[in-house]
Amino acid sequence: MNQTTIDPATFAELQATAGSDFVIDLVDTFAEEAPQMLAEMRAAQAAAAAERFRRAAHSLKSNGNTFGALRLGEMARTLELGGLPSSAEGFRAVDALAAELEHALSALKALARSRIE
Amino acid sequence: MPEAIQFGRFEIRFDERQLCADGQAVPLGSRAFDLLAALVERRERLVAKSELLEVVWPGLIVEENNLQVQVSALRKILGPRVIATIPGLGYRFTATLEAPRDATAQAAAIAATTGSAVRLPSPASRARLLIADDNKVNRLLLGRTLELQGHHVVSVDNGREALDRLRSERFDLLLLDLEMPQMDGFAVLEHLASDSALRDLPVIVTSSVEGVAQVARCIELGADDFLHKPVNPVLLKARVGSCLEKKRLRDQQKELIERYATGAAAAEDRRDGMTPGGQRLPATVLCTRLRDFTAYAESEPPEETIELLNIWYTLMFDAVGSQGGAVNRMSGDGLMAVFGAPMPPADPADAPLAAVRAALDMVEMLEIFNAERAAAGKSQLAIGVGIASGDVIAGTTGAPRRAAYTCVGETVNAAAAMEVLATGSARAILIDEATQAAVAGRVATDTVIAAELPVKELAAPVHAVRTS
Numbered sequence: 001m002n003q004t005t006i007d008p009a010t011f012a013e014l015q016a017t018a019g020s021d022f023v024i025d026l027v028d029t030f031a032e033e034a035p036q037m038l039a040e041m042r043a044a045q046a047a048a049a050a051e052r053f054r055r056a057a058h059s060l061k062s063n064g065n066t067f068g069a070l071r072l073g074e075m076a077r078t079l080e081l082g083g084l085p086s087s088a089e090g091f092r093a094v095d096a097l098a099a100e101l102e103h104a105l106s107a108l109k110a111l112a113r114s115r116i117e
Numbered sequence: 118m119p120e121a122i123q124f125g126r127f128e129i130r131f132d133e134r135q136l137c138a139d140g141q142a143v144p145l146g147s148r149a150f151d152l153l154a155a156l157v158e159r160r161e162r163l164v165a166k167s168e169l170l171e172v173v174w175p176g177l178i179v180e181e182n183n184l185q186v187q188v189s190a191l192r193k194i195l196g197p198r199v200i201a202t203i204p205g206l207g208y209r210f211t212a213t214l215e216a217p218r219d220a221t222a223q224a225a226a227i228a229a230t231t232g233s234a235v236r237l238p239s240p241a242s243r244a245r246l247l248i249a250d251d252n253k254v255n256r257l258l259l260g261r262t263l264e265l266q267g268h269h270v271v272s273v274d275n276g277r278e279a280l281d282r283l284r285s286e287r288f289d290l291l292l293l294d295l296e297m298p299q300m301d302g303f304a305v306l307e308h309l310a311s312d313s314a315l316r317d318l319p320v321i322v323t324s325s326v327e328g329v330a331q332v333a334r335c336i337e338l339g340a341d342d343f344l345h346k347p348v349n350p351v352l353l354k355a356r357v358g359s360c361l362e363k364k365r366l367r368d369q370q371k372e373l374i375e376r377y378a379t380g381a382a383a384a385e386d387r388r389d390g391m392t393p394g395g396q397r398l399p400a401t402v403l404c405t406r407l408r409d410f411t412a413y414a415e416s417e418p419p420e421e422t423i424e425l426l427n428i429w430y431t432l433m434f435d436a437v438g439s440q441g442g443a444v445n446r447m448s449g450d451g452l453m454a455v456f457g458a459p460m461p462p463a464d465p466a467d468a469p470l471a472a473v474r475a476a477l478d479m480v481e482m483l484e485i486f487n488a489e490r491a492a493a494g495k496s497q498l499a500i501g502v503g504i505a506s507g508d509v510i511a512g513t514t515g516a517p518r519r520a521a522y523t524c525v526g527e528t529v530n531a532a533a534a535m536e537v538l539a540t541g542s543a544r545a546i547l548i549d550e551a552t553q554a555a556v557a558g559r560v561a562t563d564t565v566i567a568a569e570l571p572v573k574e575l576a577a578p579v580h581a582v583r584t585s
Contacts, residue, residue: 059251062252063252
């Protein structure tokens, strides 16, 4: 899958319907909330709590798709539907998600504040 | 204090405490004037009956009947639409004030009357929506989208709190997420379905759950619609609009059911709970129907028909209520009311007279309404009223709501038969022998012969109440 970090059409549409200023706040909210979701995934993984893990992945998927972070959404979806990963591979998948989240957040912050004239 | 306020052909002169029509003073009782002034001052909102009673009869304990009598009196003068009855809640002044010649002076006058700046009524499309979603980004975005669409939005982050809010405040629609802590969306739907007060609340589920099974389960549990996240704003607007429209129709139906039993029936239920089974007691039954309504409904657009029925029911309910009767059954273009039951009047002989007076009020109100319709180039309406007195079997039948108060028996059948005769003849109000005997000497009546009626012969004497 070869996607840009943020789908420009989705993001532009979000700005158009909710307002650019509002989207700046919304991205900030996501930047505050998303690390908690990720922490919840890791904690659930450590506690072998499958349902908690699935729910946290579900939330990240949902928000990722809202902002046009489609790759992030897709990775979260794979984890949501795949069940609790137990192996080292599973931990690597969550690490990869964390890295993608970081990319997505910095891209979103930049996009939200760049005024398209 | 404004000196005067004008609407239509009427002018209220506050300093003189005088109502004028076309510049001529209209005789109006002091209470009626106070009531009119109170409604005009509060015209931007619905005014509760208790509030009006306090304003018009300050410091006195007054029965609601008195208020209905005054409202009826005002309607006879101002026309039936100027004061709207909001069933179970109160009244509202609906006339538009005259466009002023001097806008500033008029605005100042209005501001002085209301004691504040003029507030515009909120548009009907603006609804109160509750969002339940544990995800903050989703909650904020959905709230923002709906606010931009003109709605008032309240948000909560779990199902438990959503239920608490729904039980303590009025909302028009719930937007419900499925995966939430404390109580998830499915459980909320189950609670709503089993709560008679919230069963009809429209619910749109918004979720990014995968698979049709979950969507199907939501619909089975009573959700009206399902929107996948991220929610498309255009789709959201359409679905919210459609849900609110459905709710409006359901509310109208509920309102009709609420109107099923007015004052007396409600008081009885409060006083000693339900009386299952039934009891035999003397009463007077009134049945009325709009003449040729089926033909009217087929020739007019449905909105016109519904509006007409609403006005007609309002007038008929007022006529019944102001004479101490209780509307017991409604059927499209007809209704049945009972006088003397479930709450017997001080003197049982008063019930027949009250019913006849209610019938006369009905005919008079309809005449005023017809004059308005004639002025608007609309067709004339006519009603037939049948009244019979005797024993009825009355009681609450099983269900916990007062709508289940019923009344059956020979007297009910006799009143229905009188109404059929009246609807098919030139006489507006027909009464049976027992009613005639009770009102003799107090109401002018004529004995009717079979030739006047759509029957070959009469099994029992029928009398007509003179209407003018």
